[in-house]
Amino acid sequence: MIDLSELATGNLALKKRSSLADDTADLLRGMILLEKYPPGMVLSEREVSASLGISRTPLREAIRLLEREGLVEYSASRRPRVANPSLDEIADYLKVQGALEALGGELACANASDKEFEQIARLNEEMIELYGEENPLDSFQRDMAVHSAIVAAGHNAPLIRTHATYNARLWRARFMSSQRRVSRESTMQEHRDIVSALIARDARRTSTALRNHLTTAVSNIALAMEEKESES
Numbered sequence: 001m002i003d004l005s006e007l008a009t010g011n012l013a014l015k016k017r018s019s020l021a022d023d024t025a026d027l028l029r030g031m032i033l034l035e036k037y038p039p040g041m042v043l044s045e046r047e048v049s050a051s052l053g054i055s056r057t058p059l060r061e062a063i064r065l066l067e068r069e070g071l072v073e074y075s076a077s078r079r080p081r082v083a084n085p086s087l088d089e090i091a092d093y094l095k096v097q098g099a100l101e102a103l104g105g106e107l108a109c110a111n112a113s114d115k116e117f118e119q120i121a122r123l124n125e126e127m128i129e130l131y132g133e134e135n136p137l138d139s140f141q142r143d144m145a146v147h148s149a150i151v152a153a154g155h156n157a158p159l160i161r162t163h164a165t166y167n168a169r170l171w172r173a174r175f176m177s178s179q180r181r182v183s184r185e186s187t188m189q190e191h192r193d194i195v196s197a198l199i200a201r202d203a204r205r206t207s208t209a210l211r212n213h214l215t216t217a218v219s220n221i222a223l224a225m226e227e228k229e230s231e232s
Contacts, residue, residue, distance in 0.1 A: 020054060021059075021062045021065065024054060025066055029066060032066075032071050033137065033171060034137070043079075043081060045060065045063075045080075070083055070170075071083055087221065087225060090170070090173045093169060095214075098211045098214030103159060104151035104154045104156075104159055105197075105198060105206035106206065107155065107159070108150055108198060110203065113153075120146065120195060121199065124146050127143055131188070143174075144167065174217060174221075176225075177220035180220045180223065187220075190209065190216060194210055194213060
């Protein structure tokens with residue numbers, strides 16, 4: 001998982017990895033998820049590079065990475081800004097993601113080892129047990145790790161790559177969904193149902209549970225958007 005936990009406490013230090021552009025993309029991604037860079041905000045290269053203490057070259061590369069993920073878009077004047085997709089756009093992507101995860105669950109039921117199921121069950125329990133005890137980004141990343149592990153357990157490389165692409169594009173939307181505490185208990189129960197069906201190797205029940213879970217996410221995102229609108 002990407003280590004973005006420092007963002008929740010305001011620490012903006014970059015963690016050195018394979019490239020400065022990748023590190024910068026990680027940091028910007030977290031800033032967008034936490035809405036320190038809110039939807040529609042123009043990302044001034046001069047201001048952002050100065051605040052991070054880096055040159056504009058790695059920043060531009062990082063912004064291009066986030067553009068491919070759908071977190072950043074360019075205006076007609078080619079100025080980068082934080083993407084602000086409509087609910088309809090998000091719902092369309094989530095329908096596809098639901099189909100991908102449903103297929104991933106079916107394949108996992110057929111192809112996964114018992115050890116992989118044990119790992120998925122452990123990740124799921126950790127996510128449920130630690131919710132509310134860690135910062136929102138860590139909690140969200142545990143949630144996404146469960147979904148990615150299920151798809152990975154299907155051992156279908158094209159599906160794994162496609163799922164990762166859609167997941168990146170839906171990060172902000174799914175983060176919004178994960179933060180709705182009023183629906184959290186039902187969401188946790190959906191996770192339990194998914195893992196229970198998976199361990200039983202019940203492909204149909206697993207597929208249905210994953211599709212329903214993504215449908216719930218659409219409803220949560222719609223409510224989260226309405227709440228933000230009413231607050232503003």
